[in-house]
Amino acid sequence: MLFIYLAMIDDDTQRSKFEYIYHTYYGMMYRVAYELTKDQRLAEDAVHETMVNIIEDIDTIRMDNPKELKSYLYVVTKSKTIDFIRRWEKRKTSLYPADEVPEINNFDSPDEIALTKITLQKALQALNELPEKYRITLVMKIKGYKLKDIACLTNTSEANVKNRIHRARKYIFSKLK
Known part of the structure; x- marks a missing residue:
């Protein structure tokens, strides 16, 4: 997956910055997402969305203070995971109550x-x-x-x-x- 992320980044310094974040903090980010989703696949998807967001903001991320960086990544991961869960729940809910599902017949013959x-x-x-x-x-x-x-x-x-x-x-x- 790292290869795909790196393909999205043009600058070598941004790539090395992202690689460091990925290798150092991926496990922590996954644990945060898993605690919220309680599902391995959903946690991976949430972390993926977080990684894409990090790529978009890679220029603004400061690397000089590891504690600050870890806190930032924790907050971003938690926020993105909560957003992801909300969207996931909306997809799962039906538009119609179970007994009011309209019968769809798209073909006449x-x-x-x-x-x-x-x-x-x-x-x-x-x-x-x-x-x-x-x-x-x-x-x-x-x-x-x-x-x-x-x-x-x-x-x-x-x-x-x-x-x-x-x-x-x-x-x-x-x-x-």
């Missing part, structure tokens, strides 16, 4: 089901035909990555990411018509 499968197959085929730089960018956007993160991971500008997404969508829609 087997013909519509067949057409939907054909359309899906065409879309997947069009996605596979895309040049790699467009496919990767579009898939990352579909998976929920922010434009800034996609730009960082693909070593391009946000404007270029938007352009690639637009071209990929346009290509796929043209294949579906």
Whole structure:
């Protein structure tokens, strides 16, 4: 995982700063997150979000006082974990009470089901035909990555990411018509 984080950082001094934080304080940060979540996977996800936040703020983090640094990381981890738990709980709660779940029938006939499968197959085929730089960018956007993160991971500008997404969508829609 460290490799992925380091790929998000451009400057060598920032990389070494982050590596030190990661190797020295990851265990403490994980324990803080685990105490709050009581779940190994959720704790790892919360620490991941904290690490991404640290990367964003790496220039403002002071390294001259280890006690201050540890306190800062503790507070940031705890805060990010609490935010993560809140978002997680919102996802888990249902929009409808159990006995009021509306019945959803999206298809009226087997013909519509067949057409939907054909359309899906065409879309997947069009996605596979895309040049790699467009496919990767579009898939990352579909998976929920922010434009800034996609730009960082693909070593391009946000404007270029938007352009690639637009071209990929346009290509796929043209294949579906």
